[in-house]
Amino acid sequence: MKFYIDEVLVVFPYEYIYPEQLDYITELKRGLDHGGHMVLEMPSGTGKTISLLSILVAYLNHHAEEKRKVVYCTRTVEEMVKTMEEMRKLMHHWEVEGASLQPLRGICLSAKKHLCIEPNISQYPEEVDPRCREVTVPWQRSNRCPFYDTIEESPVDLPPGVYSTDDLKQLGHTHGVCPYYLVRRALKAADIIVHSYLYVVDPIVSEVTKEFLGENTILVMDEGHNVDDVCIEAMSLIYTKKDSFDAKDNLKALGRELDHMKATNRQQLQDEYNRLVNGLAIAQMAREATDVRHITQAPEVPAALAEQAIPSSLRVASHFLSFLQRLVDYTHRIVTRVSRTYVADPLTFLSKVREECSLEVSHFRYLAERLKVLLTTLQITQTEKFRPISLIAQMFTLLSTNYTDDRYEKPSFVVVCEAHDPARPLVPDPVLRCVCVDASLALRNVFAKYRSVILTSGTLSPLDIYPKILGFTPSVSKSFQMTLSRKCIAPVIITRSSESMSITSEELTSSFKVRKDEAAQAIVTSAYESLLFELSRSVPDGIVCFFTGYQYMGEILLQWHSSGFLQELAKNKLIFVETQGVEETSVALANYRHACDIGRGAIFMSIARGKIAEGIDFDRHYGRSVVMFGVPFLPPNDETLRQRMHWMEVCLGISESEFRNFDAMRQASQCIGRVLRNKTDYGMMLLVDRRFGLNDKRKKLPAWIQQNLKENTNLSVDAAITVCRSFFREMAQPWAHEKDLGTTLLSKKTLQKMGRMSPSEPPTAVGGEGTPSIAGSDPVSGGRDERQDEVITAVREPGQHKRPREC
Incomplete structure (x- = not known):
């Protein structure tokens, strides 16, 4: 069916719509008009996904001249696949209804292991990233990935349509190109991008997409009830006793590689030094080093810092390794000698490091990016073996960029050193944790940059706690109820x-x-x-x-x-x-x-x-x-x-x-x-x-x-x-589902009586800005002015009981 929400034509891919879905779509549309962020709780299993997609596609189509993008975040690959299926069904019904739809591209961005089509690599799902790097790095001359080289030489444009992971893999086979890098190159032209939360909250992974997204992007966080935990996990690090020993081995291996390059290709080291000493921003060097993003994990460097030249103590490769050696030795002493739980704020911890290692704390901010540049210069392919030393660099980079010397300001990170796992107190298992305690840190730039962020799930109660934890002020905050003809x-x-x-x-x-x-x-x-x-x-x-x-x-x-x-x-x-x-x-x-x-x-x-x-x-x-x-x-x-x-x-x-x-x-x-x-x-x-x-x-x-x-x-x-x-x-x-018509199922005839079959002028406001729609209302009534007993649910034709399921 098709109907109007104010002046926007909406196509819905079912014969009937629930009253809750209509309310949900209306709230979303007016929230997007008004601007600002939204927190919407919709009952589980009530068609939240198709309702979201229906209004988002309709809104993009109606405001085509604004060239807005939609980023749809899910938790799992299975949910990603379901979302793409719903989107495909929706696009088909636009054609069935004969409605005019601007060309739209909906793509699914997933990890390499879900998109790789190179037979010798894809058969090892857990090793796809390192194996992919081995056959795509610039210095690899033989046994290269033909799919990667093809897309570099002759890029393929994606025509308008919906592309799931299976569609992209099929397209890759047809044109002989890498699906993963095909999606990466299609991000600029895509209108709807579906991916996991990590592409938003993880400071490393988010580098893939953020350059293609403007401030008018609509960001949807579906099933967002655990988004704070995802943020904390993405921003925290764990360094074990085994990592401390492996980091020592990493430094020895880097020293050997450096000596080998001095003997065989000293000019490459000199070129790296010249670029650093001439003031080229280190973040730019790390980006230019290679297009493959798995050299080492490097957290985002603040913009002001990224444009500064690298300190002199880190320019020469051998000096940089000596710098890292002191940090590795210090963390090794902590992890191997801990006998009780130790907690410190970043300022205290870094001050202790400065005293014992005689290092300048401000230089720690460059460690992760500098290590990334060095690994590229040394042409190291198997970078996963250098994860322990990368953890050291990343940990000190995070602490030095997120600490304050104001004793009255509570830091967003803490350092926790434990002698054993809390679940197994009698088993020695020392670990050093760099713990993020402020979930809003991962999303601070997101809420500041994008005009509309939609946080929605079936379990968001109480609604006021998420804005506090994530650090934003919603313009709409509402919990929908469920209309039922019988108590199911x-x-x-x-x-x-x-x-x-x-x-x-x-x-x-x-x-x-x-x-x-x-x-x-x-x-x-x-x-x-x-x-x-x-x-x-x-x-x-x-x-x-x-x-x-x-x-x-x-x-x-x-x-x-x-x-x-x-x-x-x-x-x-x-x-x-x-x-x-x-x-x-x-x-x-x-x-x-x-x-x-x-x-x-x-x-x-x-x-x-x-x-x-x-x-x-x-x-x-x-x-x-x-x-x-x-x-x-x-x-x-x-x-x-x-x-x-x-x-x-x-x-x-x-x-x-x-x-x-x-x-x-x-x-x-x-x-x-x-x-x-x-x-x-x-x-x-x-x-x-x-x-x-x-x-x-x-x-x-x-x-x-x-x-x-x-x-x-x-x-x-x-x-x-x-x-x-x-x-x-x-x-x-x-139970005859005809009894639901007009009450819990709305048909075209009912919508026509409601005046939804023709465009109308939108209301001038959606309530007070920053005032939740549900504020001050009874949690069961939901603060509704109309249809107090209504809620939101996915519409399914009467008699249609089955749907595709996934394990």
């Missing part, structure tokens, strides 16, 4: 066992009272057994269980195995378990789906924050019930987390307890949201822990879950089973 989701909170005793879940430490108390823990385990066994008898097809972590899941499964409960449970449904091995988990997931397909039924045991919780959908019969055993709190003995939470409490006013509750509830919401992928789907959501019923946690659930929770917030196991049986009995009744 049934969330319940179980707080008591059958013996009317409270069920208290534990974190991954032995400090919790219940974990220490064998009698109390036996009651908890028994309650879990009763609940899961009755669910296996009452719930059809698949059940997904989430635990707080591998350790807790292992303890529970071990107790169940010892008592013989797993054998009894397997008589009702087959049991599969997520492990830390990716391949094992993939096989278990495939077998789980097969068991559901053939009607045998299955139970999948998984953990919060794992691969299953973040990237796998259990739609339809693959997930008729999801159980969250315990509240997935962050580990309390992690020093890096303590430092981050201390920084947020001091600088942002977010207390440690508030952040722990927020993080735990967003993880729990993400887990239980896996079972609902569209309105024709249905499933039970069981939160098994008395703490879920506490107000400070229950109110942090998304509004679309709260609206269906209602009175089921303090149930016993027996009461929950009764609710479960009643729910599935109701869901088994025939």
Whole structure:
């Protein structure tokens, strides 16, 4: 269908649209008109992706003269593929509807291992980057990659269309060009770019795209509920004891390579020195050294610093290696001699380095780029072997460019040195961490540069905490609810066992009272057994269980195995378990789906924050019930987390307890949201822990879950089973989707009555700037002025229950 949002023609690739989708599209369009950043929470499985793409394509088409670009960020490759499929379907419907569409190019930018077509390289997915470099560096004369050389000699232009990774690989085979570098060269002409978060938050990877993106770019962060964790991880470094020994070996190898070049090609070293001494900016030299971006990881140098000439102590290659030698020796002493946890701010740490090594701290800022230039000059191909020395250079570059000598200003980094892994306190495993505690550091330039950044997900509650953590002020902040003709989701909170005793879940430490108390823990385990066994008898097809972590899941499964409960449970449904091995988990997931397909039924045991919780959908019969055993709190003995939470409490006013509750509830919401992928789907959501019923946690659930929770917030196991049986009995009744027309499904006729089939003038404003749309409203009502019971969902034609799925 096609309709208008104010003056913009929108094509939607389904026969019907949900009221929530219409509200969501309208909010997006007016937010883009108004400018500024948006935080929008849309219920899981309600067509967020197609709604986003529909308005974005329509907006680009309507404002074609502005030549704006859209950057669509996803978490995983699977989500990237789904997005490209939705985009292709949308473009096709523009043709079907006979609407005028300006030529658009939608491309998918992914890692080399997903795009490489060179047979001798692509067969080793984990080694694609180093093997690619070996056959593409300028000094390699034989055994070069023919696909790379072809695109260098005769570039191929991408015609308008949608190009997924498979399309790009097919195009590469057809024209004999490298798909990865074909995409890199197409970035300038592309209108919609789909890639992972790393191309935005990682200061190294972002160099690939940022030069092609202007300030009017529309940046979408889909499934952005964990974007702060992605930022922290991208900006932090870990340096182990093994790395300290390998870095020493790296320096020796560089010394040998330098001596060899002095004997065979001294002129090349002289040319490098001349360029440095003549004041050529080091960042420019690093960029010109080679087009291959895997020489060494070098963080972005501030613009003012990048234009300065390199210090004299780093110009001569041998002097530079001596400079690095002092830093390597110093870090080696720290890592090998640490006996307790040590925490220092960058100023304290660097001051100690200056005293012991007699080095100028300001020169540290050039280390990463200078190392990159040296590796190119020495024509070193296997740069992955020099990762340890690259970590040293990168760590000191980060610390020196992000520290302050103001004692009253809290730094964005801390240095943490630990003698052992917190999860294994009795095993010596020293490590030095350069920890970023300010998530906004990775996105500060993004929010400052781009006119519109859209942060959206199904689990963003409470909406006010993300702007604080990421350091921006949204112009629109809104949570949408879900309109349902029948109650197809049934969330319940179980707080008591059958013996009317409270069920208290534990974190991954032995400090919790219940974990220490064998009698109390036996009651908890028994309650879990009763609940899961009755669910296996009452719930059809698949059940997904989430635990707080591998350790807790292992303890529970071990107790169940010892008592013989797993054998009894397997008589009702087959049991599969997520492990830390990716391949094992993939096989278990495939077998789980097969068991559901053939009607045998299955139970999948998984953990919060794992691969299953973040990237796998259990739609339809693959997930008729999801159980969250315990509240997935962050580990309390992690020093890096303590430092981050201390920084947020001091600088942002977010207390440690508030952040722990927020993080735990967003993880729990993400887990239980896996079972609902569209309105024709249905499933039970069981939160098994008395703490879920506490107000400070229950109110942090998304509004679309709260609206269906209602009175089921303090149930016993027996009461929950009764609710479960009643729910599935109701869901088994025939349902005519014609009943949804005009209420939860809007047709063309309904849209015509609403005045959406012809253009109209847009409103003059979208509310007060910087004032969230949902501010001051009830979290369940969502602050809506119209259709108080409406929400957002993906539209699917009546009777269309199946969709392509991916493992």
